[in-house]
Amino acid sequence: MARILAIDYGGKRCGIAVTDESQIIASGLTTVDTKNVLSWLKDYVSNEEVELFVVGEPKRLHGEPSESEKLIRPFLEKLNNMLPNIPVKRIDERFTSKIAFDTMLASRISKKRRRDKALVDQISATIILQDYLYNQ
Template identity: 50%
Template structure:
């Protein structure tokens, strides 16, 4: 079974997934937030997923970001719609910055590094990798 991760945003969400053995995290897609449940429904019909990891958005001082209320609403709806999938939170602090740094390290051109959808997918993969690292 796979693990999915979401870098939740008010306009779009980066999505990452593991391989079936849960060894490798990779960015999968960026989905408009208003279409997220349609995407999840379609994906979960064809892939077996045991867990969903949602990035926990906090300020540097530890307080909640304004997006946190939307994330809580998403989680409530997700639990109702997909009760068999375990939901987790993972700190997402600095994942967008780390995503841009990794894109630079990969040698991507400036134009490609400005692609916010790519940043969101990589940030989701970093959230997922951080989650997997804490479970080992």
């Protein structure tokens, strides 16, 4: 089986999470500067078999798209043009940053480490991927 890769897309950086080859466990992989994410993904899929991208879909409380969706759509078009054989699924990402922060608190991660936005993005991507795995 191939891996599933999740992306928590942001204006500055993207959190990345990935499943194991059996698609059972979601793990945080890294955080990549947004300007480099497409080249990073291209390199990653040249070394690992990926069958699906799961990308967070930011929404407001009442379900309408948030402002950051305007940044994500051009990224998705470029991703589809670059890697057209790998489909993309969107997953509602409301509250993932809050859940990620609460997870860091529960894990007793130091205050200094909790301020690391890259770690929050990586944990958020893991939560998005876990949601996908749980609901598929």
